[in-house]
Amino acid sequence: MxxxxxxxxxxxxxxxxxxxxxxxxxxxxxxxxxxxxxxxxxxxxxxxxxxxxxxxxxxxxxxxxxxxxxxxxxxxxxxxxWDEREEFHGRGMAAQKLICYSEQHGNEGLYNELCVWRRKKAAADRKAPYMIASNRLLKLISVFRPRTVEELLQLPGLGESKATEYGPDLLEMVQAQGEERPGDFPLDWVEREIDEDVxxxxxxxxxxxxxxxxxxxxxxxxxxxxxxxQGLDLEGICNRTGLERREAVELLELLEKDGYTTDAVVQLEIQNMPKEQQSAVWKAFEELGDHFLKPVLQRVYDQEAIEGGGVEQLYEKLRLIRISYRRQKENAPKAG
Missing domain, CATH: 2.20.140 (q64v53_bacfr protein fold)
Structure with missing residues (x-):
């Protein structure tokens, strides 16, 4: 060797x-x-x-x-x-060091209270919890304990919009605990405090x-x-990889973008689809574009078919035909 x-x-x-x-x-x-x-x-x-x-x-x-x-x-x-100089001394390292410090010096009591607040806020606003605040942001707040909106904005992961909307609640919770914080703002002291090897x-x-x-x-x-x-169909691919059907189709789309040909499995999956439906889908892509699928779905199928309980299967067929449509469009000779 x-x-x-x-x-x-x-x-x-x-x-x-x-x-x-x-x-x-x-x-x-x-x-x-x-x-x-x-x-x-x-x-x-x-x-x-x-x-x-x-x-x-x-x-x-x-x-x-x-x-x-x-x-x-x-x-x-x-x-x-790796390029050590760029990795540990490049842009964004100050924010990474704040995050690292917060994970090394956690304040679990306040952090858990902030998580409870986020869960209730997300339920009230009908949003996913991560859209309110990330785990890392809550940990940063619990450790560095900002007292004003200006200080809050110095933490990575929080913009002015969220600071305006959620800042008063967050600052009130920090103040209610009354604990001392490890250092004042600005947080440039973290650079000196954190161990480089850690x-x-x-x-x-x-x-x-x-x-x-x-x-x-x-x-x-x-x-x-x-x-x-090996010529497997979509179900065979899913059984082998553990992917859901939609995930498998999305991966087929990515492989096509990277230059691989997936036409064999596409044809296997649409072979029982009436030719007139395939033609209607193709024509809809030509007239409406291939970026959004919903307009194509509504052009090709009536409301009864869409509401019949198989809308995911219909979207799957559209995605598969779109793979062939995009390949042909990509390979078509350019005018002039």
Whole structure:
């Protein structure tokens, strides 16, 4: 096997190096292997993280597995795994440090009260709770305890509109507890107070969740592409991936945008749809555009058909035909 990438990492505890490790990538006749060698004392343990023919898939696994290790405290001996300077000293880092500090110094009593207020407010306004305030914003308020709307606006995640609407309630709850706050506004003192290595570890844990989600999405795409190659219908794709039918159709639309052809499964799903209905849908797309489906639905089907209990199935057919329509429109020769 030919090693194409190797980097050493060290884990520090109480100012001393406790463990060392290496992350490596190798290639042998088109097969990529990637793994982690952990060195403890005189022992070395190798764990293979990936073995296969997809460079893209391997990179997704690499980023996720490595960021988990860096979240555990490992640091590269030679920089180059990521652009550290941009990640930890770029724009937006001040806000990230406020969030990190709030999670490290939580005020659970006030935070829980704010969550109860948000739940009641959401029910009264008939909104989702996250539209009132995010968990992170409530945690920031509970820790930094602003006393005025001006101070409230210095917290990331709150604009003037929400500050005007919800600010009085939030400030009243903060004042009612009467506890001392860790420091005054402006909050530039947080930059000095927060431990840099604690912040790096926290940032890597945020990346872990992001990379895990990306890896799951990539795995889903791969499973759908394999299902298409095997000629499975939509139900077969759903059984294999665990997706709902609408989620599967939406993923087919994304694959088409990326240049993959999904025509075989589209034709399987609309083969029992009357040809005149298919033609009517196609004509409606030409006349009304393909961005919104509701006008097309109302043009093609009467109210009885729409209210007959199968509206989701009708929308599914429209989405599938739209895939073919967009492909043909994209491939049509341009005038002039």
């Amino acid at each position: 030919r090693i194409v990438f190797l980097n050493s990492l060290e884990k520090q505890e109480d100012g001393a190096v406790s463990d060392g490790a290496q992350v490596w990538i190798g290639e042998d006749e088109g097969i990529w292997r990637m793994g982690w060698n952990e060195i403890t004392g005189s022992e070395e343990q190798e764990t293979v993280w990936y073995e296969g023919g997809s460079w893209s898939e391997m990179l997704h696994v690499y980023r996720h597995r490595l960021v988990v290790k860096m979240g555990e405290g490992y640091r590269p001996v030679i920089e180059g795994i 912040f790096r570890t926290w940032m890597y844990k945020q990346k872990e969740a992001k990379f895990r989600l990306e890896m799951e999405k990539f795995s889903l795409r791969r499973m759908v592409l394999e299902s298409l190659a």
